[in-house]
Amino acid sequence: MVQQIRFKILGIPTPKARPRFASFGGKFTKAYKPAIERRREETWISLAAQHIPATPLAGPVKVDLQFTFAVSKSWPKWRKDAALRGWTPHTKRPDVDNLAKQVLDLLTGRWLTRDESVVRLTCTKEYGPAPSTEVVITPLTEVTSKKEYDSLQENYDEDGKTIQKLRKIPPKLRPDREIHQACNGKNQKVCGKTIKRIDN
CATH class of the missing domain: 3.30.1330.70 (Holliday junction resolvase RusA)
Known part of the structure; x- marks a missing residue:
């Protein structure tokens, strides 16, 4: 950009x-x-x-x-x-x-x-x-293609607010309840793998 x-x-x-x-000449201005x-x-x-x-x-x-x-x-x-x-x-x-x-x-x-x-x-x-x-x-950001849209969509929730992507979670946190808290109850992609919601 x-x-x-x-x-x-x-x-x-x-x-x-x-x-x-x-x-000019009284004919036009x-x-x-x-x-x-x-x-x-x-x-x-x-x-x-x-x-x-x-x-x-x-x-x-x-x-x-x-x-x-x-x-x-x-x-x-x-x-x-x-x-x-x-x-x-x-x-x-x-x-x-x-x-x-x-x-x-x-x-x-x-x-x-x-x-x-x-x-x-x-x-x-x-x-x-x-x-x-x-x-x-x-x-300002202007979306002109589906690829750009998909890229931006990954960083926003349903309300249009920015969410913090989970890049990496230390092994000691997997797969326990803390992942659920970090993911805010939603599925998140971490290191290419999807971590599903963990209920209490």
């Missing part, structure tokens, strides 16, 4: 800008991106270039975004300290959804094959010592 990707970009987080429109917006995106990508995978992730992923803003220099000391401790949430603009939209658009085509692959998204907006954007991309 592809390893988790994590990186931090220093600088003030910027939201997704609204598209601009220009008319065309959307365009301002030059300053393009330069900002190019700078962001260049700062994170070393974390771009050789091949964009194609499977489902979880993305965690943390947007950090600096406290105002005009604030009194107590208010700055409260903000840095998390006691004063960042409730000003930009909106967290627009911040996330900007990052997700930048990730698509470089870190991710398509933005639809993001199935879990967590965003946090807060104050901190220095403005930054932290990105964590975690690949």
